[in-house]
Structures are given as structure tokens and as C-alpha cells.
Amino acid sequence: MTSGCPALGVGLLRLAILGTILLLWEALARSGLLFRDVVPSLAKIALALGHLGTDPDFYRNLRGTAAEVGVSLAIGGSIGVAAGLLLGGSRLLGKAFEPYIHYLGPTPKIIFFPVMIMWFGIGPGSKIAMGALSCFFPVALITAAGMRQIDEVLIRVGRSFRARPWQMATKIYFPAMRYPLLNGLRLGFGVAVIGVLLAETKMSNQGLGFMVMQSYSQFDMPGMYALLLVVFALAILVNATISRLGGLDSTQH
């Protein structure tokens, strides 16, 4: 709760922002200033959304993209967590490898896409590789940082009670790192979606990114915007779900 401004006021303001944007959009669409459907009217987009909802092709592509994102998050995320644990646990490894990961992290991974196509083909393999590659870096960095932030006395408590290595991991390290891990997962998911969709728009034969580019090349602007809205909505949904998972614990912190 924000002090000074009641929750109701904030909610109304948010609605007002959304309403203004929609209003401006509609005004722009009707003004005729822009070429044909570059900014289609809201009604047209809504219609396209309706079409999308009944299109079996859309669901097939959605499943494809979701599977690619899921698999790339699983692969990139688990390798990222493992690498982060190693880097966070060993000073030497951390010092040796972290500069590379740190500076490679923000570079655009899409330049590796041609390589991925050669290695994994034009199908889902190269998209998963792109997603996993994107997801690896933030997850590894956040895990390593999280590992170093663990309250050192808790580790000593575990040792003094003779916890075995797997007990240390499951009963101390992982629970102590739950916030950074969830945060890494959230960021990793975000960049995995970017990696997969970007790859799909470049060269592919299926997926939401492919559909967006198809709509674009056929100049089906309402269809394209409808797809973009779906992607936004799905990304927000998953992000909120992950945050919620972390939020449940925050009352216990």
C-alpha cells in the first residue's frame, strides 16, 4: 500500500492511462494520417483477435512456441543454475569466469542464430538453442550472486549439525537462495521468450513469431497486432505467476 495515495486512486489512474492510450490509438487510426492499416482501428483488432481464437493454426503455433520456450528455459535455466552454483561456490572459478559471463550477458545473442541454424537446423532445435543461450546468462549471474549473499552463519549452523552435502543443498542453500532463484527464473523466462520469438521471426516454419512475420508479409496488420497482444498477455501472465510464487514466501521473510 502506497502511503498518501489510496489504492482506489492508483487503480483509477491506471485505468485512465490505459483508456487514454486506447483513445489516442483510435484517434490516430481514424485520422487517416497513416497509410491504410498501419494503425488499424480497435474494432478491426478485436475482430482479428476473434479470428485468432477460432483458428486451429494459431493454437498449433502457440503450442509450438510455448514448448520451445519451456524447453529452452529448462535447459538454459538448469545449466545456468549449475554454473551459478559453481561460480558462487568457488572463488577461483568465480573470478576466472565471471567477467566473460558478465560482459557476454548483455550482448545480443541473435548474432549466434546462423550458427544455431547450422547446428540444430531450421526447426524448433535452433529456436530452443537461442532461448537457452539467452536464458543461461542472467540465471547464472543471479544464482552466483545469490549464493554469495547467503548468510554465512546459516552455513556454519548446518555444518555444526553435521548436515551432509545434499542436506546442505536442499535444507540451506536452496531455501536461502529462493528469492534470487525465482528472480533469475523470471528474468530467464523473459529473455528466453525474446530469444525464441526473435529466432522465429528470422527464419522458421512455425511458432507465434513465424505467424507475426506471416501477417506482416501479407500486410494483415490487425492480425499482427492481435498476435502481439496475445504474446504480451501471455508474457504478463507467466511473469505474474512466477512473482506470485515468490510472493507467497515474502510473508515469511
Added chain:
Amino acid sequence: MTGGSAGEDGSTVEAAGGTPVLRVENIVKRFVTDSATVTAVDHVSFTVAQGEVLSIIGPSGCGKSTLFNVIGGLAEADEGRVVVEGRLMSGPDPAIGMVFQEESTFPWRTVGDNVAFALEVAGMARAERTKRVRHYLELVGLKGFEQHHPAQLSGGMRQRVAIARTLAFGPKVLLMDEPFAALDEQTRLLLGDKVLQIQQELAQTTLLITHSIAEAVQLSDRVLVMTYRPGRVKRIVDIKLPRPRTAEIIGSKDFGLYVAEIWSDLRGEASLGMKDAEAHLPQAE
């Protein structure tokens, strides 16, 4: 007032009476830095008898915490050994239960699950665990807080959770490193009373590391005074105050005499430590 049979480095200092449960023999611990080798603990020996409370007091930098880690098995001594009931310790051992100075409860576990931690690690069955947890929470006065999380408790209560967690697996020796350091004065006094009451109830052999003279005198049967760097046994003082003791004893004349006696021992060491610390400060321009 008579001091216990005290001796400088090397000579074993025996417990006043009863069978020794804990024997600390000729512990030496050195630290190697870039420029020099520093001896933190130098041939420290003493014993603690069954049911006895021995406090180790010394100026900061005397190696108290190093000694704590060595006795608890978290650090390895360069020389010497730690023996509990005739058994040589190597590494952390169930015979010695440690309570740390820092906030050490697990924030993601409930109070009950915190106390169950060591039992869980040791593979105790759930039913037995629950019984023990209940018993020890009641002992430290936290009955009914099983389902709370540490964040919902005060600092003093959290430290009681940590003590219950350590006591729950039944260590022969309770080893505490300034367990009240993070608490305010009033909480410290009350918690001291509580710990003393528990210690008497369990006849718990206890080794307490502290820098507070009043705390040492209030809680202990004997107080071991350490020298400043290298940490050696300077003297052991018998505290012959009547039991049960509460914080009220702090006002008594005898209490004051003991505090004065220990302070006279400690004073020289503490000022050495202070001079040393000042010498290492960057000079003001």
C-alpha cells in the same frame, strides 16, 4: 576470594569438582597472513565438569571466537585436542552443541521446524521429532509459537529458538559464543536468567564465550580470563555466589567484588588490545 587452580600456558587447568566432561588440551591456532604468522590461541587448556558453567572472557582480539570454532569443530587446531567424555573430537560432533552470536534461525522455517532442524538432519522419525520440539520449545518458554516464523518474533525470542534448536539433540556440552551480543541490555539480562534456569534444570555442561564481565559472573561457576594476543589462559576465577542466581544478584556486594577482581585481570589485556587497534588506525593528517 580464591582463584581456581590456575596456570599459564601449558599446564592443564582442572575443573573445580566433579568429573570433567570437556577437556581442552593445549590448543594452538595460528593464522598465516601475507606478512606474518599470528598466533591467535596459544596452548590453551582447561576442563569443564559435569553440569558446570565455565565462561571464557577476554578482550576483543584474544582469540575467543577462534577457540569457539576450534572446540566446536568448525576450525582445525594446529596443535592440541578436544576430548568429550574420553572421546577425541574431530570436526563437528553431536557431543558439542553450538549457539552462535549472530542471528542464526532459518527465516524460511517455522519456529518448530527450526528446532527440528538438527533432528531432521540426523534422520529422526517425525513423531519423535515433534515430541522433542514441543518439549524444548516449552523449556525455552516459547510454547505455542511452533507455527510462527522467526520474523514474527523478537530478537530475544529468536535467540531462544536457536538455543532450543541446539539443546534439542541433546549435546553433552553446550557451547555458546556471545549468545546475547545482538540483544539490548534488558533482554540480555532476562535471557541470561532464562538460560541459567534451563542450564540448572538440565544440569547442562556449558561453555560460554563472552566479553561481558557481569554476564560471566552472573552465569558461571568459573570464569577463565584470557590474555590479549596471543590468547592464553591468564587466570581462572571461581565464582562462589549462591544458586539459583537471577539478574538481581548483580546488585549484591560479592557480585561487585568478583566483577572488580576480573576487571583488574582484564584491564591490562584490554588496554593492550586498544593500543594495538589504535596503532593500526590510519594517522590523521
